[in-house]
C-alpha cells in the first residue's frame with residue numbers, strides 16, 4: 001500500500017509500505033477516504049517541530065472499515081467512521097478518567113501521523129490499523145458529509161472543547177479568539193457561536209482568515225485596547241506575543257484556552273493574571289468522547305468546517321497542496337467497500 005511520508009524538511013513523498021494487518025481481536029483495518037491536514041502538519045513537513053522524519057503523515061480522517069477483529073462489536077466492514085488522532089485502549093485507568101492522551105496500554109504520545117510514541121502509520125495512507133476499534137472509532141451518522149467531518153479527529157473537536165467548556169461555565173460570555181494557525185481560530189469562532197457566546201471578536205493580522213472569521217460570525221474590527229475585556233480567550237496562535245496579548249485581554253475570572261502549539265517557553269504575565277484570578281488551560285485534546293457532539297453540530301449546520309477547508313485534492317495532488325501556505329486541505333480517495 002502507499003503511505004504519504006515526510007522524508008526531510010519540505011520533502012513529502014508517497015512510498016510503498018507494508019499493508020497493515022489486524023493487530024489483534026480488538027483491532028480494525030480502515031481506509032481513509034477523506035483526510036484533512038491538521039494545522040500542525042505544515043510544521044511537521046517543514047521540520048520545525050521536535051518530531052523528526054521519516055514518518056507517515058496525517059492524523060485527521062473519515063475512513064471506511066475494511067476488516068474487523070473477532071472482538072469488535074461497534075463497527076463492521078463498509079461502515080464510515082471518524083478516526084481520533086490518539087491511539088488509546090478505552091479501558092485503562094487513564095482512559096476511564098477521560099485522559100486518552102495518557103493511555104497506559106500504549107507508549108506515551110502514541111498517535112497517528114506524529115513520530116512521538118511509536119509508528120502507528122498516518123491517516124493519509126491507504127490502510128491503517130486501529131488497535132482498539134470499539135474504544136476509538138465513531139460511526140459517521142447518515143447524512144453527514146465525510147469531507148465536513150474529516151477534522152473531527154482533531155482540530156474541529158479541539159476547537160469545540162476549548163470554547164464550549166469555559167463558555168458553558170459563564171453567563172453571557174464575551175469571547176476573543178486570537179487567530180494565527182491555518183484553521184483553529186476560525187473553527188473556534190464557529191464553535192464559540194455554537195456554544196452560545198454573547199459576542200465573539202477575532203484578532204489576527206491575516207486578511208484571508210479575518211474574512212473567514214467574519215463569515216463565521218465574529219467581529220473583526222477591534223478597538224486597539226483589549227485589556228480586561230473578555231471572559232473567554234481562545235489562543236489559536238503560534239506567536240507567543242499574540243498569546244501574551246490574549247492573556248492581558250482576560251477580564252477578572254476569565255479563562256484562556258491555549259490551543260495553538262508553541263514549542264518555546266513564552267513569557268506569561270502571571271502576576272496580572274493572579275490579580276484577576278484567571279485560568280490558563282493548555283493541553284492536547286481528548287477528542288474521542290466529544291466527537292459525537294461535533295458531528296451533531298455539523299449535521300445541524302451550527303458549524304461549517306468546509307468554509308476553512310475549501311481545497312479538495314486527489315492523492316496525486318496532495319504532496320503539492322499540503323505545502324501551500326495558509327491551506328487546510330482535504331484529500332479524498334474512492335471507497336472500495
Ligand SMILES: [Zn+2]
Pocket residue numbers: 038039040059085154155
Ligand atoms: Zn493535530
Ligand SMILES: [Zn+2]
Pocket residue numbers: 088089090091092093094095100102103104105
Ligand atoms: Zn487506555
